Amino acid sequence: MTEPxxxxxxxxxxxxxxxxxxxAIEAARGGAKVLLADRSxxxxxxxxxxxxxxxxxxxxxxTDDHWTHHYxxxxxAGRGLSNxxxxxxxxxxGPDCIRAxxxxxxxxxxxxxxxxxxxxxxxxxxxxVYVDFLNTGPAVSKxxxxxxxxxxxxxxxxxxxxxxxxxHDGAVVGAAALHLGSGAPVIISAKATILATGGLTRLYRxxxxxxxxxxxxxxxxxxxxxxxxxxxxxxxxxxGHLAPRLIGMDxxxxxxxxxxxxxxxxxxxxxxxxxxxxxxxxxKYVITRDAGxxxxxxxVEAGRGSPHGGxxxxxxxxxxxxLREAFGPVIxxxxxxxxxxxxxxxxxxxxxxxxxxxxxxxxxMQTGVPGLFxxxxxxxxxxxxxxxxGNAITEAFVFGRRAGRAAADYAxxxxxxxxxxxxxxxxxxxxxxxxxDREINTAEMVQALQATMQDDVGALRNETGLRRAxxxxxxxxxxxxxxxxxxxxxxxxxxxxxxxxxxxxxVARVVTEAALARTETRGAQHREDYPDTSPDWAVNQFVTLxxxxxxxxxxxxxxxx
Amino acid sequence: xxxxxxxxxxxGTDAAAGHxxxxxxxxxxxxxxxxxxxWIRVHRDPSLAIRFSCINANACKECMIExxxxxxxxxxxxxxxxxxxxxxxxxKKLVRDLVTEIAPPAERFA
Ligand SMILES: Cc1cc2nc3c(=O)[nH]c(=O)nc-3n(C[C@H](O)[C@H](O)[C@H](O)COP(=O)(O)OP(=O)(O)OC[C@H]3O[C@@H](n4cnc5c(N)ncnc54)[C@H](O)[C@@H]3O)c2cc1C
Ligand code: FES
Numbered sequence: 151m152t153e154p155x156x157x158x159x160x161x162x163x164x165x166x167x168x169x170x171x172x173x174a175i176e177a178a179r180g181g182a183k184v185l186l187a188d189r190s191x192x193x194x195x196x197x198x199x200x201x202x203x204x205x206x207x208x209x210x211x212x213t214d215d216h217w218t219h220h221y222x223x224x225x226x227a228g229r230g231l232s233n234x235x236x237x238x239x240x241x242x243x244g245p246d247c248i249r250a251x252x253x254x255x256x257x258x259x260x261x262x263x264x265x266x267x268x269x270x271x272x273x274x275x276x277x278x279v280y281v282d283f284l285n286t287g288p289a290v291s292k293x294x295x296x297x298x299x300x301x302x303x304x305x306x307x308x309x310x311x312x313x314x315x316x317x318h319d320g321a322v323v324g325a326a327a328l329h330l331g332s333g334a335p336v337i338i339s340a341k342a343t344i345l346a347t348g349g350l351t352r353l354y355r356x357x358x359x360x361x362x363x364x365x366x367x368x369x370x371x372x373x374x375x376x377x378x379x380x381x382x383x384x385x386x387x388x389x390g391h392l393a394p395r396l397i398g399m400d401x402x403x404x405x406x407x408x409x410x411x412x413x414x415x416x417x418x419x420x421x422x423x424x425x426x427x428x429x430x431x432x433x434k435y436v437i438t439r440d441a442g443x444x445x446x447x448x449x450v451e452a453g454r455g456s457p458h459g460g461x462x463x464x465x466x467x468x469x470x471x472x473l474r475e476a477f478g479p480v481i482x483x484x485x486x487x488x489x490x491x492x493x494x495x496x497x498x499x500x501x502x503x504x505x506x507x508x509x510x511x512x513x514x515m516q517t518g519v520p521g522l523f524x525x526x527x528x529x530x531x532x533x534x535x536x537x538x539x540g541n542a543i544t545e546a547f548v549f550g551r552r553a554g555r556a557a558a559d560y561a562x563x564x565x566x567x568x569x570x571x572x573x574x575x576x577x578x579x580x581x582x583x584x585x586x587d588r589e590i591n592t593a594e595m596v597q598a599l600q601a602t603m604q605d606d607v608g609a610l611r612n613e614t615g616l617r618r619a620x621x622x623x624x625x626x627x628x629x630x631x632x633x634x635x636x637x638x639x640x641x642x643x644x645x646x647x648x649x650x651x652x653x654x655x656x657v658a659r660v661v662t663e664a665a666l667a668r669t670e671t672r673g674a675q676h677r678e679d680y681p682d683t684s685p686d687w688a689v690n691q692f693v694t695l696x697x698x699x700x701x702x703x704x705x706x707x708x709x710x711x
Numbered sequence: 712x713x714x715x716x717x718x719x720x721x722x723g724t725d726a727a728a729g730h731x732x733x734x735x736x737x738x739x740x741x742x743x744x745x746x747x748x749x750w751i752r753v754h755r756d757p758s759l760a761i762r763f764s765c766i767n768a769n770a771c772k773e774c775m776i777e778x779x780x781x782x783x784x785x786x787x788x789x790x791x792x793x794x795x796x797x798x799x800x801x802x803k804k805l806v807r808d809l810v811t812e813i814a815p816p817a818e819r820f821a
Binding site for chain 2: 155157187190191192194195196199200202287288299306307308309310329331332334336358360361362394395396397398399400401487488591592593594596597636639640641642643644647
């Protein structure tokens, strides 16, 4: 029997992206002792460090702006399903966080002394700040890491994969983790816990995800008794890089190219096609993400796709000098990959990029389960059925800050849970189990699940496909079994895969069931069998786990105050 | 066009007592060494340990290994149709296979 290692803290922050780091800073400033844990290295493992583009915020430094305009655009993009209170929080507190980041030295791009704000689809005016060149995410991550390092009261722990939340008397009192470096189980006792685990796009074959984005936080929350919301709304980014193989760059990097230079989206006849789907572009970038993904998938279906099954994106009409001026060193990186934009188009296709759905939380980031808070992309609701570009990093800052404060307040009043929470032993047993009697190929299973989700629960959905996916998911759960794979020694990838699959399969089922129940098309959910948006479906679907089964309950979307 | 690379990979948990596993990996020009390692995990041996997060963006900086004795990022080094010898970083403490302890001491749990 492996004896677990132990740790004690006021606040456990799970995940060290922008949301988790901001939360940790704010909680520590509030006087709490914080443990900032990540399954990867600190500030490296999630979406934040990969983001290359922009952050939307009504700063008013480029043109006159006010958070209410940003708010209106956010609600409009959300197709009637945004949680107005969360959307308001995002838009209203955004400028403050952006200024704080500026003071911390993130280096937002400036022109003539003011912070530059770029135009992006769905925004009514230039609103998006960024760090040149395509360096927003790394700069944000580095800045927050520096502040975390300077803030007293934060202990950092990388290579610590949280496997289950611990509960006692209906409250979350910490977590059980696998320490990757040693293979040992760790029991963390915390007065408050913040889930800042990011999104779930690793569930899909074509994604912009890191290997840590399998939706752990959603599964952890669900098993701890929290509610999830809007889980059917996975955002597909329409113009993810498809071919030729491009390495060393984030696959959604064509977005900033389109912001700055327009570009032309073409089918295999080298004709523009977005106008046939309601978006006249004329070399500009106006099509929203949901419409763009739909248009490309439909062109491919009609036999007009590019060789690898997407569309062409061309900047051949843009002079080289202009390309260089806009993207400097990036042009050289493309050349290393054999891509010369003046001579050739690239191929792009929709890829899973962001999750609108997530853990249901109020404006204090409380989940409804005492002691459990959420922040960042892990939270559902603010962006409704479709997210505006640039809103995700703002959301990570704002929700992280709010969660850190609220959790510090809560921890100040809460008593510590018992030494041995009810479900601790079960988690320890999973983490430290010996080798199983039956071996399965866990890496292959991850790939199979991704294929199922891509093909049947992707950018275009119908009942037949969704039911097929549910059957596959059920079979995979069987195949996975109850006994963890691997030897449980240090850095055991089979053990990690198995624990990941345990979460991924559960979350995949939630997404699929929610998509099946919603018999309409809205935002990121395109049902071929229900092509219209129905006023009856102006509801959010909440998800709970009851006796091991997923239960969906629709509730009418709150109206703006 | 699919070519083959031969990846000779150091395996083990004890720096003094490891061995090499050799795998043929099909690839298309432009693919990375990490693409090859991920292919091996899916098609040959899921127990192979390699540290990585971002796969494409070269942002996480976690995938450092030695390729023919030189330190590289597995996700930006390209596969070539020849024998490529992959070993863990020799100046870091070994964890397992190609994984070493690269986190700064203040960011480790234990
Ligand atoms: C390639 C890419 C580009 C993007 N570009 C933009 C952009 O330009 N503008 C914009 O607004 N948004 C962008 N987004 C979206 C945005 O980056 C994310 O929504 C945002 O960064 C999420 O921040 P977060 O802190 O909530 O989560 P993340 O930054 O994803 O961090 C989550 C962390 O949790 C950790 N974790 C997960 N599970 C566990 C576990 N079980 N135990 C311990 N740790 C765990 C992960 O390792 C990770 O470090 C982009 C996303 C991607 C993928
Ligand atoms: S996998 Fe992230 S830098 Fe190589």
